[in-house]
Amino acid sequence: MAGEAVLVVEQEEPVRAFLEQQLTDDGFEVLSTDAGGKALELVESARPDLVLLDAVLPDSSGFEVCSRLREGEPGRAWNRDVPVIMVSARGEPIDRLRGFARGCDDYLAKPFLYEELVARMRAVLRRAAGPRPATLAVRDLSIDLASRTVRVAGERVQLSAKEYALLVALAEDPERVFRKEELLRDVWGFRSLGRTRTLDSHASRLRRKLANGSEPTYVLNVWGVGYRLVASAA
Amino acid sequence: MAGEAVLVVEQEEPVRAFLEQQLTDDGFEVLSTDAGGKALELVESARPDLVLLDAVLPDSSGFEVCSRLREGEPGRAWNRDVPVIMVSARGEPIDRLRGFARGCDDYLAKPFLYEELVARMRAVLRRAAGPRPATLAVRDLSIDLASRTVRVAGERVQLSAKEYALLVALAEDPERVFRKEELLRDVWGFRSLGRTRTLDSHASRLRRKLANGSEPTYVLNVWGVGYRLVASAA
DNA sequence: AAGACCGTGTCGACGCGTTGTGACGGATTC
DNA sequence: GAATCCGTCACAACGCGTCGACACGGTCTT
Numbered sequence: 001m002a003g004e005a006v007l008v009v010e011q012e013e014p015v016r017a018f019l020e021q022q023l024t025d026d027g028f029e030v031l032s033t034d035a036g037g038k039a040l041e042l043v044e045s046a047r048p049d050l051v052l053l054d055a056v057l058p059d060s061s062g063f064e065v066c067s068r069l070r071e072g073e074p075g076r077a078w079n080r081d082v083p084v085i086m087v088s089a090r091g092e093p094i095d096r097l098r099g100f101a102r103g104c105d106d107y108l109a110k111p112f113l114y115e116e117l118v119a120r121m122r123a124v125l126r127r128a129a130g131p132r133p134a135t136l137a138v139r140d141l142s143i144d145l146a147s148r149t150v151r152v153a154g155e156r157v158q159l160s161a162k163e164y165a166l167l168v169a170l171a172e173d174p175e176r177v178f179r180k181e182e183l184l185r186d187v188w189g190f191r192s193l194g195r196t197r198t199l200d201s202h203a204s205r206l207r208r209k210l211a212n213g214s215e216p217t218y219v220l221n222v223w224g225v226g227y228r229l230v231a232s233a234a
Numbered sequence: 235m236a237g238e239a240v241l242v243v244e245q246e247e248p249v250r251a252f253l254e255q256q257l258t259d260d261g262f263e264v265l266s267t268d269a270g271g272k273a274l275e276l277v278e279s280a281r282p283d284l285v286l287l288d289a290v291l292p293d294s295s296g297f298e299v300c301s302r303l304r305e306g307e308p309g310r311a312w313n314r315d316v317p318v319i320m321v322s323a324r325g326e327p328i329d330r331l332r333g334f335a336r337g338c339d340d341y342l343a344k345p346f347l348y349e350e351l352v353a354r355m356r357a358v359l360r361r362a363a364g365p366r367p368a369t370l371a372v373r374d375l376s377i378d379l380a381s382r383t384v385r386v387a388g389e390r391v392q393l394s395a396k397e398y399a400l401l402v403a404l405a406e407d408p409e410r411v412f413r414k415e416e417l418l419r420d421v422w423g424f425r426s427l428g429r430t431r432t433l434d435s436h437a438s439r440l441r442r443k444l445a446n447g448s449e450p451t452y453v454l455n456v457w458g459v460g461y462r463l464v465a466s467a468a
Numbered sequence: 469a470a471g472a473c474c475g476t477g478t479c480g481a482c483g484c485g486t487t488g489t490g491a492c493g494g495a496t497t498c
Numbered sequence: 499g500a501a502t503c504c505g506t507c508a509c510a511a512c513g514c515g516t517c518g519a520c521a522c523g524g525t526c527t528t
Contacts, residue, residue: 027357160475175381197515198477204517221515222382223485224395394486431504432488438505455504457496472527479520486513495504 003027004049004125009039009065010087011057019052022114028121036065043069043082050125051084052117053104062086066104083128085120119185126172136171138231141210141218143171152212162187163206166199167229170219174231177222203227237261237416238283238359243273243299244321245291253286256348261419262355270294274302277316284359285318286351287338296320304337317362319354321346370405372465375444375452377405386446396421397440400433401463404453408465411456437461 006028010016016032023030031046033039036057043051051069055062066084084104105124108117136143140153148164150157159167165187170178180199188198207219220230240262244250250266257264265280267273270291277285285303289296300318318338339358342351370377374387382398384391393401399421404412414433418424422432441453454464 162476173380175383177380177382196477197479200515201477201517204515208517224514225382228381396487430488431490434504435488435506438507441505458503470528472525474523474525476522476524477520478522479518481518482516484513484515487511489509489511491507493505495502497502498500 003029005029005031005046006121007039007042007046007048007051008032009036009051009057009062010034010054012054015054023118026118036062039065040068048082049128050121051082052087052121053084054087081128083124085117085124119188123186136168138171138174138218138229140212140215141171143168152210155212157209159206159209162202163209166202166206167210167219170227170229174229177225177228179226181226183226199227237263239263239265239280240355241273241276241280241282241285242266243270243285243291243296244268244288246288257352260352261416268292270296270299273299277303282316283362284355285316286321286355287318288321288323290323300338315362317358319351319358370402372405372408372452372463374446374449375405377402386444389446391443393440393443396436397443400436400440401444401453404461404463408463411459411462413460417460 003026006023008016008019008023008030010019010032011034013034016034020030020032031042031048033042034057039051039053039057042048053062053065057065063086066086069082069084085106085108086104087108105127106120108120134145136145142151143149144151145168150159150164150167166183169183169186184196184199203219203221207217210218216230218229220228222228237260240257242250242253242257242264244253244266245268247268250268254264254266265276265282267276268291270293273285273287273291276282287296287299291299297320300320303316303318319340319342320338322341322343339361340354342354366379368379370379376385377383378385379402384393384398384401400417403417403420418430418433437453437455441451444452450464452463454462456462
């Protein structure tokens, strides 16, 4: 109840301590270790909701741990399903991670912004909460998650990365009103809403791109609160 | 809510006085003591909604008090469930493990920012209160909290941010009379009611928007006190 | 390697809904 | 009947969202 359980696998002690502290503050139950072998055991015994896995570990690489988790040893079904976020070695470009990492749910390059980490953790946890459908659909709008394709009335719409992320965030719960802080956090990884017009700008662009003829708009503002995606046909 | 009841257990008299004053201003019902033994009795007799527990006490440590609460003596079921926030000694680093092992719900290191304390108290109380229902309903009135949609007899009503906040505040406990100061504090964040007609104005607007035909009104004034939402069908 | 191109974040002008206030009259209490 | 308190209205100021313009930086082309 007191937040999701996170297993932090991280060799560098200061980083580990920092993460334990911060994540606990943010309401997570934190469990940690510095070695890959222990990590595998802990995943089985403690059943965390999420694993935060550093690429560099003393006994084996994080990539290997991830693979082992995904293989799933007999009688260890949990392993195969637990979401994993990998963290690259300091200074390593994120592309290398992409190449090596197989089966992890997200990656992050060190040094990372803590806020961004939390945002990604939340995103991954939300996704893992239920088997996510392959496509989201609202009225004439359909989003294919695998190919990141968006269509309005069958017509393909080209969206930028942020526009897409924003749309998916909204579409994951149509009609629900998302506060601006929420969206900023989920899509941009910001902690607080400064005097930024970024979100408004992207909302505006997204709205225009989705506008199809004289339909009522998809992206709707809720005055003084945030935005929502309109699902009602009328 | 008439404010939740908080038990402040704190040895240092100035700190205790300050907390009593501030928390009362912020709408909490405050009860306080300086010793661990009395604290245990008070939890049982007064049944506070939250315990604010200093680590340093004259007769026993706060950690011990927390443990005793969690053990739960026979016939003292309340103890086990009441949320506890521990406050560490001045300058002491927070010993999270020690505290969480004893079953406290959150932590704070002295010296702390008062605002942070309140934020954490609210967070813990919210958690303890359990998940909020997705919708509130009174007679023909229904409020969908996620989409911030308000309907009267199925008909959608457009409300502004403040009107909505006011309605939700009232609807969280229908029939209960909310004093004007309470509403101003909950909805506007003011601490005291000056000579403001703001609340009356909004109540009026809200009343009109909710008026549906010749039904008895939803928003009712209680002379000299405040407002309430009428739930009785007649 | 230089240039074109796209994505992104910021700024500012503009317009509109919202919000707080004071006035006035009616209601309520003592 | 006097003193409050309340309901409602109109209005002005403000806050907020919109959207075009622009600058910066990264990527792809040639």
